[in-house]
Amino acid sequence: METFIKNRKTPSLLFEKGAFIFVQAKAQEWNKKIRGSDDVKKVFETTYDGHHIQVENKWLGEKLYVDGELQDENIGLALRATLTGKLNNDSHEPKNIKVALGGFYKIRCKVFIDNVLIPSQHIRIRR
Template sequence: MRSEWIANYENEEIKITNNWFTGEKLFINNELQDEQLNFITPSAMTGIITTKKGEKLAVKTNISGFFSTSCRLFVDNKKVALKKVK
């Protein structure tokens, strides 16, 4: 089973993928920022967005669920809406 979520935050594309075989991955502008390969511990991935002003914003995300997965995304400690595409 594969799930994928996408969000745009200040012209930065954030993509989170979940796959039974390759694990969970966090991409920012198609660059891998973090991944989790096991399913025993709770999902928690982090990354960094560098704004045009040079500010570094913390990105964190987590995936939960077993039969149906859900994902949450936070940038600079504020929840960001995600769109599930797969």
Template sequence: MKKVFEAIYDDHRIQVENRWFAGEKLYVDGELQDENLGLAFRGTLNGKLRNNNNETKSIKVTIGGSFSIHCKIFIDNVLISSYQVKTSR
């Protein structure tokens, strides 16, 4: 089963893919920044956002859950709003 979560932050598209047996992936503006491979019940992904002034902000994603998968996205340690965009088998 595949779940995809997405957030928009400062005109950047942050996308997180979760596949039960294939692991998790973090994309920023379509570019792969981090991945965990294999089966995991809780995962953490890290990445960077770069703005027009060449300043960077850190991205931290936590994924986990017992009966359903939840995704939290943090930018510089502040939780931002995200939503699930796709579920497929």
């Protein structure tokens, strides 16, 4: 596959075999030049009832952590993603967590706990 990437001058990303690997390689090359790193990672964080909720978004997948424990993961390149998890409160009643990620130029993250949206001003973003 590496030979394909090096020898290809004008790739047709939609129809060529290995296009996904080409896109990944070009994205990593671009990020290394612009940001000094191979992978773009955006982290969204919030706290709910004393529990730390963290959503990691990278080029090739998303992860949902609750109190440091991985609860859901998507692998692959997508414009939209949904992650789900559970949050145990003090009365040990589980609350459902749903995370919606999406966007093209700018990734947005919405966190729902038992179908109630956490206001965006309560979600911190770091890179």
